[in-house]
Amino acid sequence: MTSTDTDPLLSLTWTDHVTGRRGFLVVDRLVRGVASGGLRMREGCTLAEVTGLARGMTMKEALHYDPERHPQHRYLPLGGAKGGIDCDPRDPAAYGVLVRFFRAMKPSVESFWTTGEDLGLTQDLVDRAAAEAGLVSSIQAVYPLLDDETAARRRLADAFAVEVDGIGLDELVGGCGVAESALAALDRAGLPYREARVAVQGLGTMGGATARFLTRAGLSVVAVADVKGTIANPAGLDVEALLRARDGHGTVDRATLRPADLELPGDAWLSADAEILVPAAVSYAIDAPDQERISARWIVEAANMPVLPEAERLLTARGVTVLPDVVVNSGTNAWWWWTLFGDVGPSAEEAFAQVRRAMRALVERTLTRAERDGTTPRAAAHAIVADRLPVMGERFGWYR
Known part of the structure; x- marks a missing residue:
């Protein structure tokens, strides 16, 4: 390079x-x-x-x-x-x-x-x-x-005013995209949703919305980590109750937990008995020693850069698939622009439908490319970008 x-x-x-x-x-x-x-x-x-x-x-x-x-x-x-x-x-x-x-x-x-x-x-x-x-x-x-700045700004403002069951649409679209990425992987593997358990690190904007969408799709969220530790329940957590009990930084009030809910150390989510791990908090959350504790089949990167490269190499060698952040959490950014430019209207139904269509197509394209090239999903995503950037440069210019 x-x-x-x-x-x-x-x-x-x-x-x-x-x-x-x-x-x-x-x-x-x-x-x-x-x-x-x-x-x-x-x-x-x-x-x-x-x-x-x-x-x-x-x-x-x-x-x-x-x-x-x-x-x-x-x-x-x-x-x-x-x-x-x-x-x-x-x-x-x-x-x-x-x-x-x-x-x-x-x-x-x-x-x-x-x-x-x-x-x-x-x-x-x-x-x-x-x-x-x-x-x-x-x-x-x-x-x-923009063709019509006034109409575009009004459309985006109207979209930000939409709430679904107490949570703003702008918070939900990203989690919808992460959840759809996970569901696309399950569908590709033929694993029924009801047989899939999930552990989530972070119950803020992205993690909370992801947990909601996955639960509503039929998956069981068995562990959630925040700054105070990990909340776990092998039978499944009450995600909606946890969402109502969190503060503005995604920290859950422990007084609201059920008797069967367990309070574990902060890193216990890594070793949760789950098929899917969703790191949805900080970057660099999973390093090489951490990956040894992971038994999940998929890691779905809701956060940016949560899995360090050496950890991903070792996970891949063990048969764990890492769905990369540049694919998985890209729905929020895309939704902003779809709404502002007028490809979708200011409604939850239109937003979720477009996010689901786009994310499922993107995940399918990425996993298909990975299989074809014999590489990881991240390498496949990089290859797709490498194909498209020159086209964008020729069509739109490099600096203008």
Whole structure:
């Protein structure tokens, strides 16, 4: 590979003059002059982490671009980017850091970086901080690409106002995509849903929605991990009760647990007696020693970069299939743009139907390519991206 294949287009490091906290913006690639990627906030966030996430966003955009169906879609691909702030979102100073980060990044957000919630942040908080920093919107850079900006913004606002059984549609679409990825793998293997057990790390936006969709599909969630530890029940947890009992950071109130629910150490979810593991919290959650404890058949990466490369190599050698993050958790980003550009309307029914169709097709394409090439699903996804990026470059340009 040449340096242009691996190096990001732009990399910025910011230091907060009040707290000394650092923040990062990495633009991996521009397409049509714009790059898409969320903003995360967590203690220990690094430039290397954000750089990897930005490359992942480039891949997600490319994976959801089908050159053959291009004329049928209003939404066309963007580039990949990511932002990160090294700060605990629970820190009382965190919101001020977020506002100052947006003020520093204002020219980027106005011109070429569209962003939204990611690990540690909610969209409401991102919107509030962006407004306080003097921005029109955290996605305003994409507005010049819209046919009717007013109608598009209203459509997205209406979609964000939709709730399904007490949870916002914007929180649910990502979990719908993760769940559909898992279901596609089960269908391909011929395993009935009622025979599949699931362990989930993280009950925040992505993990909570994934647990809901999988439970409603007939699977049994037998373990859930949060910052306080792992909650387990071999007979199945009451996912809806856990969702009602969690706080804004996905931590479950233990006072609401049933007598048969067990409280175990935080890493106990790894060794849960389950067919599917869903890491849906932090990056780098499964390393080489961790993988020895895993007996699951599939790992479905709802979080970004949760399985380290050496761990994945060892898991693959043991027959464990890792469905990669760039495929599995790409539904949220795609839904934003489908809605804004008008490929789907502001309704849960349309959103879920489109996410399910797109994710199932993407998982099938990835697994079929992996079988054909004799590689892992991640290598197959990378190969699909490698096929599509030159087409995107020729069609839309490399920087504009």
